[in-house]
Amino acid sequence: MPRLKLTVEYDGTHYVGWQLQPNGVSIHSRLAQALEKLLGERVALEAAGRTDAGVHATGQVVCFDTERTLPLKAYWMGLNGLLPDDIAIVRAEEVPPEFDPRRWSHGKRYRYRVSNxxxxSPLRRFTHWEVFAPLRLEAMQRASTHLLGRHDFSAFRASNCQAAHALREVRKVDVQGTSGDELSITVEGTAFLKHMVRNLVGTLVEVGKGRRPEAWVAEVLASRDRKRAGQTAPPQGLVLEEVFYGDGPPPRTPGGTADAEDEE
Incomplete structure (x- = not known):
């Protein structure tokens, strides 16, 4: 039985997120419907992680098993003819039967975009967080260095996050752009807590506005207290850009793989 891995790009504006939910249409449901039309059977979809309502992706990874054997181009050419304009398959490949898109992940990269x-900006309202106060780019860059490494990120998790623990490793935080125009904050890590990237961004923006000193970020991290961090940045600025894989699952260390409730 073939096991297929799809890389999916989507605009999350009009969806309740990746996950199937009773209160609206999800990315999952649209993709499942298109696959059923293509294959003539229902398949169980597994994703590298959940994205929240309004969050976008250029590199979401989805996996499924099927009884049918089709040429790989059918999974991007054929599916793209069945999917709505705001969802597309950008790559399809066959993977080993044991491949797990979540547990085999070696990390993820998210990008958050801020319109300054x-x-x-009418053209940025669904793709950026609009922050009108001028942001100090260099202060945000220096403050972001406090977030690198393996830490307990309890101060940056959502209050309803169901992850078993908050230990995560952040490999990269890169703040680029131009104050008064557009900034992007790229975050790479082994795995993420619910709303973790958006809470990191909201905290860095507090520094960028000059409301908090750069060292405050380290104090928030050490406190493990969500109430001390900045606001949760809105979802529309966030993009899941890439999920990284090796030849097999990574070593099972705390914070080294995504939890079942991993969600942004």
Whole structure:
């Protein structure tokens, strides 16, 4: 029985997120419907992680088993003809039967985009967080270094996060752009807690506005207290860009693999 891995790009604006939910249409449901039309059977979809309502992706990874054997191009050319315009398959490949898109992940990269124009931007309202106050780019860059490494990120997890623990390793935080125009914050790590990237961004923006000193970020991290961190940045600025894989699952160390409730 073939096992297929799909890389999926989507605009999450009009969806309740990746996960199937009773209160609206999800990315999962749209993809499952298209696959059923293509294959003539229902398949069980497994994803590298959940994305929340309004969050986008260029590199979500989805896996499934099927009784049918089709040429790989059918899974991107054929499926893209069945999917809505805001969801597309960008790559399809066959993987070993034991491949697990979540447990085999060696890490993920997210990018968060901030519009820093002094007035609202109609073209950016679904893809950026609009912050009108000028942001100090260099201060945000220096503050972000406090987040690197393996730490307890309890101060940056959602209050309803169901992960077993908050130990995570952040490999990279890169703040780039131009104050008064557009900034992007790229975060790479082994795995993430619910709303973790958005809470990191909200905290860095507090520094960028000059409301908090750069060292405050280290104090928040050490406190493990969500109430001390910045606001949760809105979902539309966040993009899941890539999920990283090796030849097999990574060593099972605390914070080294995604939890079942891993969600952004």
């Amino acid at each position: 124009k002094p007035t609202r």
